Amino acid sequence: MAFIQTDTFTLRGYETDAFGRLSIPALMNLMQESANRNAIDYKIGINDLAQQGYGWMLMRFRLRMHQYPRYGQTIRVVTYPTFVEKYFIYRDFQVLAEDGTLLADAASTWLVFSTAKRTMVPLPDFIRTLSPPQLTNTLPKLALKPHFQNNPFTPTHQNEVTVGWLSIDQNQHVNNVAYVAWLIESMDDKLLETRELAEIDLVYRTESHRGDRLLVQSVAETDDSLIHRIEQSSLPSGDSGKEVLVAHSRWRVPSS
Template identity: 70%
Template sequence: MSFIQTDTYALRGYECDANGLLSIPALMNFMQESANRNVIDYGIGINDLAQRGYGWMLMRFGLRMHQYPHYGQHIRVITYPTFVEKYFIHRDFRVLADDDTLLADARSTWLVFSTEKRSMVPMPDFIRTLTPPADVDSLPKLTLKPDFQAIPVVSTETQSVTVGWFDIDQNQHVNNVSYVQWLLEAMPKEMLQTSELAELDVIFRNESHWPDQLLIRADADDALTFRHRIEQAETSKDVILARSRWR
């Protein structure tokens, strides 16, 4: 049996930015909540995996913002798995207005890890037998190795952040939304005030935990395109790499 999750969210004030538009972290939280509800229907929710010694981890995330909804507006988040492979499962998201205008879409790639060894494992059989919906128009899969990851982010300007208790999730590592919020907060002040995010492409490389110290860097490819890196302050290991495009 296959499942498509559809949830309606009314945008509250604390989910909007200084311009009264839906914030990217709030949108990602909506997407994550809808994805969680969808995997529960499939019997592979967080608690289902935890009982077997596994956890979900986001590896890739690609977001396109077509139009930003505003405070008080209702949006629909639709999500479903698209492809199941030996090591990865792919998931699409679509965000619609009341009149079915496409506000945003996103692609994601997830893996399963051992909570004991904290390392990736092949997709267990009880997940690999999952049946994605057949009557959907799936977005193309994200590449496992995006081109921007091969270009060093060498900016000497850094911002530091200490992982807080409320940044970690049930898998005992930093939630992906916290990383994106930190990445966006580190953007130049003028960019945040005068532009809006159009696209975001992220690859998650390593876990971080409470209370790790992280460093955030960004390099500009041009006036509206940036590459980002979040690294462990102590080891210099990549935590995430990303590219953002603005308009």
């Protein structure tokens, strides 16, 4: 049986930014909540996987903001799986205004890991046999290795963060939304005050855990786009830490 999840949310003050717009981390959290509910209907939720020694991990996510909802508005988040392969399952999201206007959409790619070995495994049969809805408006699958992943990277901005308790989820690693919050917080004040995020494309490379020290880095690609990287801080041996995430963001002047 195929399931499409639709949830309605009225935006609260703590979910908005300094301009009253829905914040990107808050939106991603709402999307994740809807995805969790949809997974439970399919019997592939966090607890279903944990009972068999598995966990979910987000590998790719691209969010496009068409129009920002604001404090007090009611939105609908719609999500469903689109394709299932040997190693990956794909999921789309739509965010709609009450009148049906498309406010945002997102494509994502997920994998399953062994909680004992902390390594990627093929999708178990109980996931591979699920039936996605037969829809015609699914988003294209995201490239496993997008162009920006291998672009030359010499950061001009860098912050260090230490992973705290509130950034860890039930899979015992940093929740994917926490990384996006760190990226946005690291942006130049002028950019945040005069632009809004139009699109962000993310590649999650490896886990990080409580107590890890991470470098949040960025460099301008053009006047309205940046490349980002999060990596572990240098190890005591002097070696560079692992690359945790790479991303590309595009920014625009807000409409009045």
